[in-house]
Structures are given as C-alpha cells and as structure tokens.
Amino acid sequence: MKARTDTVTVADGSFDLHLWLPESGGGPVVLLIQEIFGVGAYIRSVAEDLAGLGYVVGAPDLFWRIQPNWVSGHDEDGVAASMRTAAAFDLPQGVADSAMALARLRALPEARGGAGVVGFCLGGSIGYLLAATVEADAVLSFYGSAVPGATGLMDEITCPLLLVFGGSDPFIPRDQVARVERAAAGRPNVEVYVAERAGHAFLNHEAPRFHDPQAAPMAWRRTVEFLRQHVR
Numbered sequence: 001m002k003a004r005t006d007t008v009t010v011a012d013g014s015f016d017l018h019l020w021l022p023e024s025g026g027g028p029v030v031l032l033i034q035e036i037f038g039v040g041a042y043i044r045s046v047a048e049d050l051a052g053l054g055y056v057v058g059a060p061d062l063f064w065r066i067q068p069n070w071v072s073g074h075d076e077d078g079v080a081a082s083m084r085t086a087a088a089f090d091l092p093q094g095v096a097d098s099a100m101a102l103a104r105l106r107a108l109p110e111a112r113g114g115a116g117v118v119g120f121c122l123g124g125s126i127g128y129l130l131a132a133t134v135e136a137d138a139v140l141s142f143y144g145s146a147v148p149g150a151t152g153l154m155d156e157i158t159c160p161l162l163l164v165f166g167g168s169d170p171f172i173p174r175d176q177v178a179r180v181e182r183a184a185a186g187r188p189n190v191e192v193y194v195a196e197r198a199g200h201a202f203l204n205h206e207a208p209r210f211h212d213p214q215a216a217p218m219a220w221r222r223t224v225e226f227l228r229q230h231v232r
Contacts, residue, residue, distance in 0.1 A: 001051050008060065008104045010097060015064035017101050018044075020051040021110055028113035028137075028231045029105040032059040033098055033123030033130075035201065036082040038071035042206040043120070050118070053224065055231070056110050060101035062094045062126075074207035086122060091146070094122075095129045102134060116231035118223070119144065121201055128163070132156040138230035140223055143169060143200055148176035151183035160189050160230045164219055166212070167196035193222055 006017040018039055030050050034043050039059045047057040063070045066088050072078040098117075106115055114137035119127030124144030131139040132153040138160045141147060147163060154161075163184070165177045177194055184190040195202060198215035205211050 001048065006058070006104065006108075008097070008101050010100055013064070015097065016061040016069060017104055018047070018059045018061070019108075020047045020057040022051050022054045022056065024054060026110035026112045027054045027056050029102075029108070029111050029115045030055045030057050030227070030231065031098065031102045031105055031115070031117045031127075031136075032057050033117065033119035033126050034059060034062055035121040035123060035204070036072075036086040037074060037078065037207075038063060038082075038085075039069070040071040040073075040206070042074075042204045045206070046118075046120075050227075053227070055116075055227070056105065056108060058101060058105040060097060062097055062122075063089060065090070065093070074204070074209070079209075089122070091125070091129075094126050095133065098126050098130050099134050102130070102136070114138075114231040116140070116227055118142075118227075120203070121145075124164075128161075129153070131159060131161055135159070137232070138162070138226060140164065140226060142203065142219075143172060145172050148172065148179050151180060154183055154187060154190060158189060160226070161191070162222070162226050163190070163192045164222075165192070165194050166198035166200055166202050166215070167194045168198060169200040171200045191226075193219065195219055 117139040124141040125146035128141040195215035198212040201210035202212035
C-alpha cells in the first residue's frame with residue numbers, strides 16, 4: 001500500500017489531502033472525513049483498511065485554518081484540546097473544503113469508478129451536509145451531531161445514505177436519533193443503523209473511553225457491505 005500527500009487549493013489558501021492507494025494502484029475513491037481529533041491514528045487506520053479493500057482514500061486536513069495538520073490524543077487532555085479546536089472550526093467552510101477535496105480525489109489519475117464519503121463524528125456531520133450539495137455514489141455518516149437538527153435536508157439527498165448512531169450516546173440522545181429514524185422512514189435511499197448499547201465514537205479503537213468492542217465490528221461490516229454495494 002502506498003501513501004502520499006496531495007494539496008487542495010481553495011480561495012483563501014491550500015490544505016493537505018492525505019492519500020492512501022490500494023495495491024492495485026487505483027480504484028473507486030472514498031473521501032474520509034476526520035473526527036475532532038484530526039487526521040490522527042484512528043482515521044489513518046480506517047484509511048488503510050479501506051485502501052486494503054481496493055479504494056483510493058483521501059482524508060483532508062480540515063483544521064488547516066486553525067493549525068495545519070493538527071492532531072490530538074484520545075486521553076482526557078486530548079479530548080479537551082479537541083473540543084477547543086472544534087469550537088473554533090467553521091462548519092460551512094469545512095463542508096466547502098470537503099467538496100473541493102472530493103473533486104480533487106475524483107480527478108486523480110488513480111481514480112477509477114465511483115466515489116463515496118465516510119465521516120466520523122464531526123466528519124459525520126460534514127458528510128451528511130455534503131450529501132445535500134454534491135453528487136456521490138454513497139455517503140456514510142457516523143454519529144453526526146448535526147444530523148438530527150437538519151433532517152429536512154433528506155429531501156435534497158438522492159444518493160444512498162447510511163446514518164450510524166449509538167443508542168446510548170450522551171452527545172446525541174436517543175430521542176434525537178428517533179427524530180432521524182422518523183425522517184428516514186419510507187425513504188428508499190436512507191438507512192439508519194443504531195447500535196443501541198453503544199455510545200459516541202464507538203468504532204474508535206484508539207479511544208478506550210469511547211470504543212465498544214462488541215458494537216464496532218458489526219457496524220464496520222455494515223460499512224464494508226454498503227460501500228461494496230454502492231461504490232463500484
């Protein structure tokens with residue numbers, strides 16, 4: 001597996017797009033959108049897993065206006081620092097940057113086939129908002145806190161959309177997840193998957209305080225199946 005860093009240029013500057021290539025050298029693309037911890041150990045491990053499945057993966061550095069390539073740990077101090085950094089983050093700019101990163105991914109010589117989006121936490125919110133503004137073959141949003149308050153956007157999302165939540169997430173209470181389930185009901189392109197006993201960020205094996213070793217493998221299998229079905 002090869003990795004490199006590309007550059008995405010926007011009106012007010014440029015930022016890094018970290019790339020991972022499959023052994024075949026090319027394939028369909030997946031835009032992988034970071035958590036509040038930055039493009040750190042967990043996002044990089046997910047990128048390697050997806051590249052191992054045959055995807056060209058790109059993870060943009062979305063905190064570049066605050067501090068380029070900022071990464072924090074997953075301990076108590078790291079979570080606090082991440083929350084402070086995320087508080088200074090401009091969400092609409094992050095959505096716009098992600099759209100530019102997806103366009104850059106699609107233009108790569110290694111890009112062959114479809115394009116998907118996978119986002120975690122902050123990235124789950126961005127992925128959902130992005131789905132309403134760009135064309136993609138599939139979007140997976142993991143525990144995006146902005147989703148329950150923006151269910152009306154589902155009217156504008158036509159691609160297959162998988163929304164994953166923890167049913168015991170203290171940051172996204174179950175009644176808010178239920179609001180998403182009601183909005184998704186009857187929409188053939190939208191699926192809501194709830195790991196009822198899991199909390200926030202339950203796939204993140206780099207964060208012991210969040211990781212759920214029982215729920216995570218099942219959600220990841222659903223992720224792999226969803227991508228294989230829709231991103232060809």
